[in-house]
Amino acid sequence: MHHLESVKYPESLVVTRICARAQGGDAVKGIYKRFEIVAICVTLAWSVGAHAQDDTDTKGGSYDSNRILGIGLQRLPAWPGAENSRNVVVPFVHLELPWHITLSTYDGATVDFIHSDGWHGGLYANFTWGRDRSELHPPPLDAMDSFSSRINAGGYIEHDFTSWLSVGTDLSHDIGGSGAYWRVYSTVGLPSIWYYMHEFELQWQGTNGAAMRRNFGVTPVQAQALGVDPWQPGAGSQEAVIQYSAFMPTSLHTGFALSINYARLIGSAGDSPLVRKYGSPNQLTSTLAFVYRFL
Numbered sequence: 681m682h683h684l685e686s687v688k689y690p691e692s693l694v695v696t697r698i699c700a701r702a703q704g705g706d707a708v709k710g711i712y713k714r715f716e717i718v719a720i721c722v723t724l725a726w727s728v729g730a731h732a733q734d735d736t737d738t739k740g741g742s743y744d745s746n747r748i749l750g751i752g753l754q755r756l757p758a759w760p761g762a763e764n765s766r767n768v769v770v771p772f773v774h775l776e777l778p779w780h781i782t783l784s785t786y787d788g789a790t791v792d793f794i795h796s797d798g799w800h801g802g803l804y805a806n807f808t809w810g811r812d813r814s815e816l817h818p819p820p821l822d823a824m825d826s827f828s829s830r831i832n833a834g835g836y837i838e839h840d841f842t843s844w845l846s847v848g849t850d851l852s853h854d855i856g857g858s859g860a861y862w863r864v865y866s867t868v869g870l871p872s873i874w875y876y877m878h879e880f881e882l883q884w885q886g887t888n889g890a891a892m893r894r895n896f897g898v899t900p901v902q903a904q905a906l907g908v909d910p911w912q913p914g915a916g917s918q919e920a921v922i923q924y925s926a927f928m929p930t931s932l933h934t935g936f937a938l939s940i941n942y943a944r945l946i947g948s949a950g951d952s953p954l955v956r957k958y959g960s961p962n963q964l965t966s967t968l969a970f971v972y973r974f975l
Contacts, residue, residue, distance in 0.1 A: 746774070746775070746776035746973070747774075747775050747776070747973070747974045748772070748773070748774040748775070748971050748972070748973045748974075749771075749772065749773055749971065749972055749974070750771075750772035750773075750937070750969045750970050750971030750972060751769065751770070751771055751772060751969060751970065752769070752770050752771075752772055752937070752967055752968055752969025752970065753767060753768075753769060753770070753967070753968055753969075754767070754768050754769075754770045754965065754966070754967040755767050755964075755965065755966050755967075756768065756965040757959075757963050757964075757965070758815045759811050759815045759816060759959075760811070760895045760896070760949075760963075761895070761896060761945060761949065761952065761954060761955035761959040761960070761961070761963070762815075762958075762959045762960070762963075763958075763959045763960040765964070766815075770785070770967065770969070771785055772785060772786075772937065772969040772971050773785045774786075774787075779791075780792035780793075780795055780802070787806075788804060788805050788806030788807070789803075789804070789805045789806070790802060790803065790804050790805075790836065791803040794837065798839055798840040798841070799837070799838070799839050799840075800837070800838045800839075800840075800848075801835070801836060801837035801838065802835065802836070803833070803834075803835055803836075804833065804834055804835055804836040804850050804852060805831065805832070805833040805834075805852070806831075806832055806833075806852065807829055807830070807831055807832070808829065808830045808831075808832050808854065808859060808861075808891075809829045810826065810827050810828045810829040810830070811824075811825075811826050811827055811895075812826050813826040820905045820906055820907075821906075821958055823901075823902050823905035823906060824898075824902055824906075824954070825902075827894060830854045830855065830856065830857045830859065831854070831855045831856075832852040832853055832854045832855065832857075832859065832861060833852055833853065833855055834850060834851045834852030834853055835850065835851060835852075836848060836849065836850035836851075837849060837850075843869070844868065844869035844870075845866070845867070845868055845869070846866065846867045847864075847865070847866045847867075848864075848865055848866075848867075849862070849863060849864045849865070850862075850863050851863075854891075857890075858888075858890035858891075859887065859888065859890050859891030859894060860887065860888040860890070860891060861885060861886075861887050861888075861891060862885065862886045862887070863883060863884070863885045863886075864883070864884045864885075865881055865882065865883040865884075866881065866882050867879055867880070867881045868880045868881070868882075875928065875929050876926065876927075876928050877926065877927050877928075878924065878925065878926035878927070879924075879925055879926075880922065880923065880924055881921075881922070881923045881925065882920075882921070882922055882923075883919075883920070883921035883922075883923065884917070884919075884920050884921070885917075885918050885919050885921070886915070886916060886917045886918055886947075887915065887916075887918050888915045889913065889914040889915045891918075892913045892914065892915065892916065892918065892948055892949065893912055893913060895918075895949070896911070896913060896948065896949045896952035896954060896955065897911055897912050897913060897952070898910055898911040898912075898952065898953055898954055899912075903953070906953070906954070906957070906958070907957075908953035908954070908957055909953055911948075911951075911952050911953050911954070913947075913948030913949075913951075913952070914948070916947040916948050917946045917947035917948075917949070918945065918946070918947060918948075918949045919943045919944060919945050919946060919949060919963070920943070920944050920946055921941060921942065921943045921944075922941075922942050923939065923940065923941040923942070924938075924939070924940045924941075925937070925938070925939045926938045926939075932975070933972055933973050933974070933975065934970070934971065934972050934973070935970075935971055935973075936968065936969070936970055936971075937967075937968070937969045937970075937971055938966075938967070938968050938969075939965075939966065939967045940964075940965075940966045941964070941965040941966070941967075942962070942963070942964055943962075943963040943964075943965070944961055944962060944963070945961040945962075945963065946961075949961075
């Protein structure tokens, strides 16, 4: 991809993939919690970055800061597997900090311990958003359980084969819960069109039985209310995803970030009677955000 030295917008901005990795639906209270958590993280991260920059300046070193803040509008399925969609206002935060730490509202948090010869790997953390009962409508969908958001943590490893092709995988588990998630992905950078930078990402995700049942399972009592067969799936494939991300700078500091994410529920997730009768295996999420980069 073409590097825009005159504008100084890093290609990693496109790679922030503003479409959420988070599994599950975004409850309204989850959105409010997201803003609260983001505010705390930004404050802490900003102070860490500033302190580190002071240290490097004092010692005569250099520190290339990459701090990006913004706000956007996201249209996403009302709940995992839903056919109807909803619009939510979402924050955009991407902070690359010293000591190989990255904080992102959409890519989660990473701490690299491997960072040489094209390899990156280390700790990984993200959110699994909950499902609010107010999203489950019309009746009899309100017979389904709501569940709270969770933090999941684990590790990841990624390899850059070229400047435009990378492949990686991450494995995480709910903190204080029983859900586990395994994801494999590949990112393909596309040639820049003037200042317009863009890329594709292909993903596959599988979960253990606990996470699969939480999102797509139907108990006998719920099945009776919904008029479907009970469904208690085990571990397996959940979804295959293709995502297009793009960034168009409007000035040295500002720009628009776009993401279109199409997910196809597969395996036990796609076969769930909740999805087949009341939802859709085709899940589309789109996001447009205006961002500001602090140099």
